Amino acid sequence: MIAPIKEKIILGIDPGTTIMGYGVLRVVGTRPELIAMGIIDLRKFANHYLKLRHIHERVLSIIESYLPDEVAIEAPFFGKNVQSMLKLGRAQGVAMAVALSRDIPITEYAPLKIKMAITGNGQASKEQVADMLQRMLHIAPGDMPTFMDATDGLAAAYCHFLQIGRPTIEKSYRSWKDFVTKNPDKISACK
Numbered sequence: 001m002i003a004p005i006k007e008k009i010i011l012g013i014d015p016g017t018t019i020m021g022y023g024v025l026r027v028v029g030t031r032p033e034l035i036a037m038g039i040i041d042l043r044k045f046a047n048h049y050l051k052l053r054h055i056h057e058r059v060l061s062i063i064e065s066y067l068p069d070e071v072a073i074e075a076p077f078f079g080k081n082v083q084s085m086l087k088l089g090r091a092q093g094v095a096m097a098v099a100l101s102r103d104i105p106i107t108e109y110a111p112l113k114i115k116m117a118i119t120g121n122g123q124a125s126k127e128q129v130a131d132m133l134q135r136m137l138h139i140a141p142g143d144m145p146t147f148m149d150a151t152d153g154l155a156a157a158y159c160h161f162l163q164i165g166r167p168t169i170e171k172s173y174r175s176w177k178d179f180v181t182k183n184p185d186k187i188s189a190c191k
Contacts, residue, residue: 008164009035011068011099012157013059014149015076015092017051017084018042020058021147023154024066025161032161034137035066037150048087052094059098071099072160074152075108109159114152117159129155 007028014021023037040058042051073095076088099106112122118132130151134144136158145151 008070009066009068010157010160011062011066011071011104012153012155012160013071013073013092013095014152014156015074015088015095016042016149017048017087017091019147019149020055020091020095021149021151021153022059022062023150023157024062024068025154025157027161030165032137032158034139034154037145037154039145039147039150048090052090055091055094056098059095063098063102063104068099068104070160070164071096071104071106072156073106073108074114074156075110077111107160107163109156109163114155114159117162118155126152133158 007026010025010027012023020040020042024035025032026035040055042054045051045054073092076085076092096106115124115129116122118129126148130148133151133154
């Protein structure tokens, strides 16, 4: 009997205080497909606290619409402006709190790791990341977003898909002696 193919929905978020990007992937078996990507536009809010409230409302709406099983979020990179970092961390924290309030597991990925997973180059540009995602997910040119924040959110989801798709090793070994100790049946077969 063939086991049923499991489906998983992954929400990827690229936190921001001006534009927050998101992407939603459906994974069936080992095949990812794009469900949605977009942005949360925060430019019309002058007050940082109003931005945080809007992030909460929109992320909750996205979660209720797509019912993700897991959330992948880009970790803020360390910049020189402490105030900007603090605001970005708050925006990320609000998005994480919404996911946690719905018992959705969260995984953070460094920007370098996301770029490396998508393009093979940790220093890749936003355009290179978007181009690779377009190719891998067969996104029509007309469906590509204006804001790269959306593809950055999608990249976080795709990076997570790649990470969870790796097979796990049942046993690990520290040395050949450790291997022999844990596998006496394989050693006796070689004699």
